[in-house]
Amino acid sequence: MPGHWLLARLGKRVLRPGGVELTRWMLDALRVGPGDRVVELAGGLGATARLTLARGPAAHTAADRDPAAVAALSALTAPGRGRVRAVGADAARTGLPDGTATVVYGEAMLSMQPEPAERRVVAEARRLLADSSGRYALHELCVLPDGLDPALAERIGADLSGALRVGARPLTPSGWSGLLAAEGFTVTARRIAPMALLEPRRLVADEGLTGALGIAGRALRDPAALRRVLRMRRVFCRHRAHLGAIALVARPAPTRP
Template sequence: MTKKEVGHNFLARLGKKRVRPGGITATNWLIEQGQFSKDSHVLEVACNMCTTSIELVQTYGCSIEGVDRVPKALEKARANICEAGLDELVHVQQANAMKLPFPDDSFDIIINEAMLTMLGDEAKIKAIKEYLRVLKPGGRLLTHDVSFTEERMGEQLASLRQTINANVEPLHVANWQKLFEEQGFSSVKLNYGKMTLMSIPGMIKDEGFWGTLRITYRGLKKENRQQFLKMYRFFNKAGKDLTYIAVCSTK
């Protein structure tokens, strides 16, 4: 394809089901912090195809509202929900994270993966304030984003934006923590480590051996090869010191 695609959309088109910076490892840590149960009322912001929501409902029997801004993602999400037979427990709608269509104190848990990184500083604050508003007292916000611990990685941000065709704004680990604390969360717990989005071990862990082979095969087709190799080389060389950061913030 000659048209530039945003990185996570490109990988999803190749068949990658988990397009999060820290893969299933970071997602599983968040789920542990969430303390999900069948009584949990959950909101997933930027639910995409609802892979995580479906897994949560299948495991815990909780009820989930999902929101996303992309109609095609919601169309796929509804098909996945229907196929899983979970229409009564998972509902999705188009909505903006900075203006959520829910009353105050609505949810026990909010999960939002790989989205805040895509927002500028002011938009990050607006979204987090909305999350705080719709969380019940004592509720938990679970987020998963791109970060870095080495100050020099700030120099790589222009290359990252060019590589994934998106104007991303990752923060230093300390600044992510400060961001949540300054918006009024009473407790902020962090987990961070090496990004696994396009490392071979990370892809195998997230997608399985055969899934990784299928994604790589599609990525190396003529129409995809340039962007696939560009992303692979960046994340495994110049951008190898980028980290994922998973955060559990309690209202």
């Protein structure tokens, strides 16, 4: 089982590398409001969708290829929240019409993709945005600093992949900016935060004290899950000096005549 689904099974709702604080910053920087048509790529279990819906957008569409995630996201379709729906689709091929969104974002997804797949997802975000007034954001793992020895970056990725049981390929901050630029975006805002997903203080901040205690209790009652969680935490701690979380907000660059 991939690490993020194991944590979800233990009750963890916020599965973003920069925690709910960086997600809130991202939504603030996107200026999501009542006039926006939002598309969320790889919406997961709906933690960010709830924050977005609280801002009252005109429409919110979440795409995820996992049936469990689609079921969780579909449960958010309540009256009085505007047009809300979930679709079972890959983030790189949503099947949604061109120009369907004014805001697109995705979190904790691109870091787990090889470069060609990363580019396809970002290109899909560009296709979905109606015009150059649209906004796109990502919230991902990053390796620090810019100019990090490529061999060390590769070793960090290998250690993360082994612990998370999913391919992990975080980029440097300039690498993430370069990916967006290559697909026709101009970065307008950036924030870097510590990657403290399994630190007690972050757990309480993201899940609340009751939620954090519940996660700990369920892990203690499941020795195999506890071993996995402790292994993930050891890898995060081992590379603490070079692991971070990054959020970038960008606009489509004007097309040349």
